[in-house]
Amino acid sequence: MKRETLDKHSSRYAVGLMSGTSVDGIDAAVIELADRQEGSISVQMIAFENVPYPAAVRQEIFALFDPVQATVDRLGRLNVLLGELYADAALSVIAKAGLTPADITVIGSHGQTIYHAPQMEKLHGYDIHYTVQIGEGSVIRARTGIPCVTDFRPADMAAGGQGAPLVPFTEFLLYREEKRTLLLQNIGGIGNMTVIPAGCAQEEVFAFDTGPGNMIIDGVVERLFSGQLTMDIGGAIARRGRIHEGLLGLLKLEPYYSQPLPKSTGREQFGSSYIDWLLNEAGKQNVTPEDVVATVTMLTAWSIGDAYCRYVHGRYPADALIVGGGGSYNPVLVENLRREMEMLGVQVMTQEQIGQSSDAKEAVAFAILADYALRRQPNNLPNVTGAKRPVVMGKISF
Ligand SMILES: Nc1ncnc2c1ncn2[C@@H]1O[C@H](COP(=O)(O)OP(=O)(O)OP(=O)(O)O)[C@@H](O)[C@H]1O
């Protein structure tokens, strides 16, 4: 960061909280922001922490993914409980940064996505689409004393957008280069790609969900290894297995992969009903548990390469793909991805290899988005989400 170009008077601290589709825990970051003279911002991460969810809370969140089990009382209760847990995570990372709540101007909390339905449907003559994130901002505000921005996605959807992905707004600010076209690939529960063409303007950035990230891998591991594991740590199981071409060929037929942009997806598509179907098909073809894990790990890598070929390569041949999110800690997944992308002339690196953290990126992003919301600055990218116009996303609990 070039200190001399910063307006030091504008320097401020913000906290970002992210709980993603993998439901592995709460990512919390403290950042320092400052305005640049040319009108953009500069960001430095001061502290980061990942607070795992207690197993019972994780179980309760998963219950809410099933609309039948997600009764209003359960939803209301968990909304408040998550607010408490997010407040604790915020206070803990603030202390880790050596700061006090009084030093922080705003908390941006993404919340926990419970349901995401971006496709328009007709209801009583209206076109509607919706998304549900919980984790009560008023509770976070009350426990920390810091203004809190939550519920970012609905404003973009009300303007006709998919309400996702939102992080590309911050990726443009932080990663754009004059000479290289970069792909930023997050592999969380869902996979999402941001394309930042060399020397681009904000309107030229585009992004979309590539499909499953770790969601299918986690889902099959949890089922096939009798609930002892929630992920394939270090890709150890996939490494023992072999790719089953028959099963892989079938999985590639999923229509989401060829759906036109803009598009976003979630657990509604690749969650537990999908895992039921997949394991049933694997059973018919007598695929061993290790081979299932190896095959779905390959599927995730393939879906990213396929998306690049379909939507990006012809317009913006990329120089490098930078992988972030928990999937970057699975070496088998990264090796598969490297093979897929290097065939297409794209170098693959992890966030760590460029001196950043794979874990912290989304938490940092929601701190930045909250800073924009507090200053009433638009913080969506219509070109990415399909919204009709720029809007200020987020609801503020003062
Ligand atoms: N050491 C590891 N080995 C293998 N996989 C890992 C490892 N660490 C994390 N993961 C994978 O990463 C997932 C968590 O990724 P991440 O925290 O980026 O997801 P998220 O933020 O919840 O999702 P999203 O970005 O879709 O909202 C875990 O569920 C697991 O599948």
Ligand SMILES: CC(=O)N[C@H]1[C@@H]2OC[C@@H](O2)[C@@H](O)[C@@H]1O[C@H](C)C(=O)O
């Ligand atoms: C509705 C929702 O929670 N979507 C998530 C999910 O996880 C990854 C991908 O799908 C992305 O679209 C989005 O999250 C990130 C933080 C985003 O909006 O950029």
